Amino acid sequence: MKYIDEFNDPSLARRLLDEIRATATRPWALMEVCGGQTHSIIRHGIDQLLPDEVELIHGPGCPVCVTPLDVIDKALEIAARPGVIFCSFGDMLRVPGTDRDLFRVKGEGGDVRVVYSPLDALELARRNPDRDVVFFAIGFETTAPANAMAVHQARRLGLTNFSLLVSHVRVPPAIEAIMTAPACRVQGFLAAGHVCSVMGTAEYPELAERHGVPIVVTGFEPLDILEGIRRAVRQLERGEHRVENAYARAVRENGNPAAVRMIEEVFEVTDRNWRGIGRIPSSGWRLTDAFRAYDAEHRFDVTGIRTEEPAECRSGEVLQGLIKPTECAAFGTTCTPRTPLGATMVSSEGACAAYYLYRRMNDTPTPQAARAAREEMNPVA
Amino acid sequence: MCLAVPGKVVAIDDSTDPLTGLIDFGGVQKQACLEYVPDVRVGEYVIVHVGFALQRLDEESALASLKLFEELGLLEEEFGDAWAQAAKEAGTP
Numbered sequence: 001m002k003y004i005d006e007f008n009d010p011s012l013a014r015r016l017l018d019e020i021r022a023t024a025t026r027p028w029a030l031m032e033v034c035g036g037q038t039h040s041i042i043r044h045g046i047d048q049l050l051p052d053e054v055e056l057i058h059g060p061g062c063p064v065c066v067t068p069l070d071v072i073d074k075a076l077e078i079a080a081r082p083g084v085i086f087c088s089f090g091d092m093l094r095v096p097g098t099d100r101d102l103f104r105v106k107g108e109g110g111d112v113r114v115v116y117s118p119l120d121a122l123e124l125a126r127r128n129p130d131r132d133v134v135f136f137a138i139g140f141e142t143t144a145p146a147n148a149m150a151v152h153q154a155r156r157l158g159l160t161n162f163s164l165l166v167s168h169v170r171v172p173p174a175i176e177a178i179m180t181a182p183a184c185r186v187q188g189f190l191a192a193g194h195v196c197s198v199m200g201t202a203e204y205p206e207l208a209e210r211h212g213v214p215i216v217v218t219g220f221e222p223l224d225i226l227e228g229i230r231r232a233v234r235q236l237e238r239g240e241h242r243v244e245n246a247y248a249r250a251v252r253e254n255g256n257p258a259a260v261r262m263i264e265e266v267f268e269v270t271d272r273n274w275r276g277i278g279r280i281p282s283s284g285w286r287l288t289d290a291f292r293a294y295d296a297e298h299r300f301d302v303t304g305i306r307t308e309e310p311a312e313c314r315s316g317e318v319l320q321g322l323i324k325p326t327e328c329a330a331f332g333t334t335c336t337p338r339t340p341l342g343a344t345m346v347s348s349e350g351a352c353a354a355y356y357l358y359r360r361m362n363d364t365p366t367p368q369a370a371r372a373a374r375e376e377m378n379p380v381a
Numbered sequence: 382m383c384l385a386v387p388g389k390v391v392a393i394d395d396s397t398d399p400l401t402g403l404i405d406f407g408g409v410q411k412q413a414c415l416e417y418v419p420d421v422r423v424g425e426y427v428i429v430h431v432g433f434a435l436q437r438l439d440e441e442s443a444l445a446s447l448k449l450f451e452e453l454g455l456l457e458e459e460f461g462d463a464w465a466q467a468a469k470e471a472g473t474p
Contacts (some may be wrong), residue, residue: 004387005386006447015453089431118431145433147434222385227446227450248440248445251436256417
């Protein structure tokens with residue numbers, strides 16, 4: 001497949017690795033922001049191929065993982081109501097709420113549907129005028145243009161039975177929060193390529209300057225990730241801290257202006273809670289007043305939510321890059337993809353799930369065990 | 382879910398609102414909204430996420446990256462320390 005195969009070439013990967021090895025003379029800690037990058041790094045064993053000087057810290061860029069527990073509980077409550085069709089991306093199904101998940105709500109009779117695109121949810125609303133169709137609008141800047149278009153179309157079509165339960169988050173305020181945390185060890189960032197495909201790179205120079213960290217916009221294939229690391233290490237060795245674009249084939253400096261315009265028409269910046277991390281100022285989007293009628297939190301009066309996280313789950317520390325998944329006592333014992341304690345064990349972009357799928361196989365080398373681990377990752381399929 | 386994958390635009394339906402096209406992902410074909418890449422043409426590649434083309438892929442940049450990766454290490458081979466290179470290849474520090 002064009003634009004994928006070429007960026008997986010093993011001989012070019014070796015050249016990049018040699019170059020990184022030749023460049024790094026001191027220990028450096030880099031954070032990859034996006035969960036898609038974490039998945040790719042663990043899947044291809046990139047962290048294990050790097051020289052000892054370069055450590056990758058996994059960031060909070062898994063949208064499923066950072067969706068706060070009270071919003072999950074609200075989703076579960078709304079999804080269980082008669083007359084509601086609750087639509088979600090597939091990887092939210094098994095994310096644990098306080099006492100159940102969407103999968104269980106469906107088992108108990110709730111009408112929960114998995115959709116590929118928010119426009120599919122909109123189509124369900126059009127076809128079922130007597131039902132209330134709610135779409136669980138989570139995600140980073142990458143997903144916001146799609147969700148914004150869905151609600152924009154709903155208004156244009158005059159659909160009154162469609163709403164969004166919004167829990168959108170933004171990357172730059174998360175970088176700010178990570179850099180100002182007391183235990184921060186991060187010295188450079190691989191910024192999330194597809195977030196920048198939408199938003200461009202204008203939000204990052206100020207962060208790089210103020211915190212003295214290189215920020216390298218990075219793609220998702222192995223060569224992309226190695227190139228992001230190479231550029232970040234080169235800057236660090238030279239004492240530089242600039243924004244560089246190592247994913248130029250998909251990222252322009254001004255992003256996608258049409259998509260940004262739609263986001264700004266439909267959403268406004270708000271403070272948000274991140275699961276496992278806490279409140280980050282200006283780190284999210286909510287619907288503007290003009291679209292308030294499409295806000296599920298306003299449409300459905302959901303009160304009496306009392307959240308409780310399992311005490312032994314350390315996903316918050318994993319999300320902040322303070323520990324690796326394997327340092328949690330519950331990892332692979334009481335917490336597995338079949339019985340997840342935290343969202344990081346559910347989504348394929350969660351660090352715990354990636355480690356469980358690809359690292360546990362080091363101890364279970366038979367093909368049967370590998371297959372069993374894979375099936376466990378996809379119990380619904 | 383944040384995954385966005387490259388695909389080739391194989392058809393564009395101008396009559397749809399929002400603008401829709403058929404995208405080929407290495408054999409699997411799916412409809413996607415093209416409203417955010419309105420001037421895209423059949424045969425071009427786009428990055429698709431949850432049913433939306435978010436950006437066109439720039440072939441020139443892709444080729445430039447690959448050329449850079451090809452050239453990495455060549456200068457070192459040309460001008461570098463041949464003894465250090467030989468020791469590295471032999472696996473001795």
